[in-house]
Amino acid sequence: MNILQQSSKAQDRTLGTWYVQVQSGTLKLPRFQRFEAWDRARVTGFLNTIIQNLPVGVTLLLQVGDKEQFISRYITSAPETGNRVTEHLLDGQQRLTAFWRSVHNNYEGETYFIYLPEFDAHPTDGIEYDEVTVHCQPRWAKKKEPGLRYPVWADSPARCLERGLVPVNLLCPGDHGVQLEKWIADATSELEPSDDAPDAVKLLRALEKRRQELRATLAMLRERVTHFNLPFLSLPATTSADVALQVFVNMNTNSKPLSMYDLTVAKVESEAGASLHAMQEATEAAYIELTHYGDVSWTLLTSAALMQGKMPNRGGVGAMGMATMVTAWPRVERALVRAAHFMARQHIYDEERLPSAPVVAVIAACFDKVPEHGDELGRAEQLLRAYMWSCFFTTRYEGAAATRAYQDYKALVELLERPHFGPADYAHVPVLRRVDYPLPTPEQLTRVGWPKGADRLARAVLAANLHFGALDFADGHPVSYESLRHREYHHIFPDALLQEVGINSYLALNCALVTWKTNRSIGRKDPLAYLRDRVEWADEDTVRQRLRTHLLDYDTLSQATYEADGEPLRGDALAARLRTDFDRFLESRAALVALAARYLAEGRVLTLEQLLREAKNAGGEPHEAALELDC
Known part of the structure; x- marks a missing residue:
């Protein structure tokens, strides 16, 4: 069976089965996959799709043979079992991560509930829907009360049930009967009549009926979740890494499209066998000052693109030699650090007060051409000061910023590569031509x-x-x-x-x-x-x-x-x-x-x-x- 035949027919798989594979660690993510990207609204929407038993798009798997073709990582918060990996998840990470984390309710900033209108006895809490639905409750902590999350009622079964809310983790696939019964008992214990109440028997029967209704409702929802179909397409283990990456790029169906950074991560993995995520994390850990000026990932890529003579935009980044970028990474890193220190000496300290973002990559790429000591450094820094402040005070980058930044960069490098240059030569750089880009009056x-x-x-x-x-x-x-x-x-x-x-x-x-x-x-x-x-x-x-x-x-x-x-x-x-x-x-x-x-x-x-x-x-x-x- 060839790849086309293998991947053209979707296969069924229940969430219960997906759950077991994530839990066992036999299903992992190739490391070039982006990290979690879904916000609360998307998580809630996906959970509602499951609860309402509506169809969803297919996921994409790569079967793993004797050896993994890509270095892999576990789905967020899944146990790191060390078991043999049998599948890589190429597309569907956001859905499976949302499912796994919500059925464990381990998000720090929110807790997910199922709203059951027939159990809502708290009409003034603002939580009210017309039907069974998923409710996301924001959570927060106070510095003086570590370990305690607000609103406190969200951790109380009784206070939750009186609002018609049941935590989503009670719908987790598997044998969780003891946990379920304990929650029901805790949620309803306040309703138990005292032994000497005149109508204790009647009240106890009503309570037990209430508990049975809750059990039946939760049992039905648990079955729906466990047997919900999340279909998949599968690439065989013989698929080459290059083909798998290309299918990943073309097949990604996430409602949040892949960014240029995501695509570059995949290309770096394919062409250089390196992890751009790991490289960037190491750079940010070593040089925290780089994070002060905005999106480090984009600045790194555009700086590297300029250093390879490419435009500082999507096209230029995509046209880079990724193996060359990996080899030159220490140079890119050092150039950016020098740029950050240069701007700090000009009292430009952070993204919130940076007048023009494109200058960062241009200055960094220029510093790659500049020695770290001597007269040449002094001449270069004067030129780069003139460039930076001219960008700040003129309209040069208010349109076609990437193209103009590239033009300025090439002109700056031409000056920097001369044995001698001075202020009389500055007009060689477009932004420094006052007739074209005058300073404000x-x-x-x-x-x-x-x-x-x-x-x-x-x-x-x-x-x-x-x-x-x-x-x-x-x-x-x-x-x-x-x-x-x-x-x-x-x-x-x-x-x-x-x-x-x-x-x-x-x-x-x-x-x-x-x-x-x-x-x-x-x-x-x-x-x-x-x-x-x-x-x-x-x-x-x-x-x-x-x-x-x-x-x-x-x-x-x-x-x-x-x-x-x-x-x-x-x-x-x-x-x-x-x-x-x-x-x-x-x-x-x-x-x-x-x-x-x-x-x-x-x-x-x-x-x-x-x-x-x-x-x-x-x-x-x-x-x-x-x-x-x-x-």
Whole structure:
């Protein structure tokens, strides 16, 4: 029988049989399979399909002969028996994992129940369906109470049954009669009448009838689960690894399609006999800083693609030589680590504040061409600073990002491979051509929105404000990955104050990242009064110094007061003064940010003192009072 004949006819297999094979460890997953991907809704939907005895799609198996063709792993939470493997599950992992875990109810964040409407005596709990169905109950724990999960009632048989809920694990195939009887007894024990109750016999008979009804219902559902048909197609053990992988890719019927990463995992397994999952896990364990910048898997693949001269997109990743990538993995890893350290030195610490994601792979691939010491390193880092900040402050990657990143990368490498180059050569890189990609003007910066979202320019403004150390207003600690975990987005001119006269407060220039007090009661206040109430206030000179590291001027803010004769200004008087002050504040800070963007996009290493001096020499007024303080 050839492969076509063998695989074209689906064969029946009950969940009871699938259960035994997972339990015994004779059915395993080839390691290139992705990990669990189903959310609660998909698990619930699949369980409902079983309970309602509806048909499902087929699974795909590869028979295993004397030797496994792929290194394998057990289904999540299944016992690691060490028994001989007879089948590899190529497609159907999500369904069988959902089934196995739910009939053991071993999910940390949820517990699955069967809702039986005839047993629901708790009409106010919000759990109500029209028919027998699967109910997913979210669970959570509190730090002060380890080992206890909420809601607590979900672990009490009596409290569950009064809501019409029976845990799905009672439907587990096999001989679980003792467990089932114990649950029924625990769930109904509170209903047993006392011996001296006047109608004890009648009540006891009613209770026993109730128990029998529950047993019968559960017996019927257990039979339905055990004998539910999950059909499969089977490839014979003589199928080559390449063919099995191709069938896996073409046959995968999961409602969540295979990602490029999933496909690459399979190709690496096929072409290089290596596990991309294991390689990535080892990299992340050794270099935790790489996880700070988003999806490590995609960054690794796009960096590797660029290093092989391929586009940093699906097509380029798919066209890579996988064996070459495995051999070059230490280089890819080292290049990414260097890129992460480079960005951290620019005070770009995490994905949440990264203005443009494509730069990470480009910078990493460039570092693969750069020595780790000497003048060449200095020239390369200046070029890469200019590249990175130009990407942040221009529209270069707002369309066709992968294509443009590839073009920039090739141009950057051409410069890096020259024996000598300097700023006069930077226009060779498309993003560094100011005629094509101009930097924003101060006036444009005054209109940029709040940086908490994904807007590139808003995040770029914030990045420039963090670049000069951004000492925390409260504790004086400089910005770092760790300190950012505790900082929040703070309005300089309070939102409540600006709203009173209809001014938009959610602007990047009106934002700073600082640590707040737990007390969030603010109200309408002047900027410095608002700041004083939001943070642990230090002395004036200290706060003045901390503000300037955010490109903020203490004197400008101290003059922004809105009272007359001890009473707060209102109406037109408030609007006139506040609009003038706020516009002056935005223009002053925008001028500094624009100047910083200009120098950063030239690759210059700029101190705060130099920036303020340059602003003064340019004839502007921003922060002249701050110049009197020594950095």
